[in-house]
């Protein structure tokens with residue numbers, strides 16, 4: 393399957409992977425990763441990821457969310 397096989401004119405839309413900055417197409421699995429220190433995604437952390445791209449970020453988010461949970 394070609395990665396850039398769409399014939400001209402069609403702009404990529406929809407969610408963009410917050411890790412690799414490529415659009416997440418319909419056929420790809422996507423995962424939303426929520427960072428407690430970036431609730432609105434302004435830092436480019438919280439957002440949609442390709443399933444494969446999300447893995448390191450998901451574990452990072454878990455660690456960060458755990459820290460903010462323990463914070464007073």
Ligand SMILES: [Zn+2]
Pocket residue numbers: 409410411412413414441442445
């Ligand atoms: Zn990606």
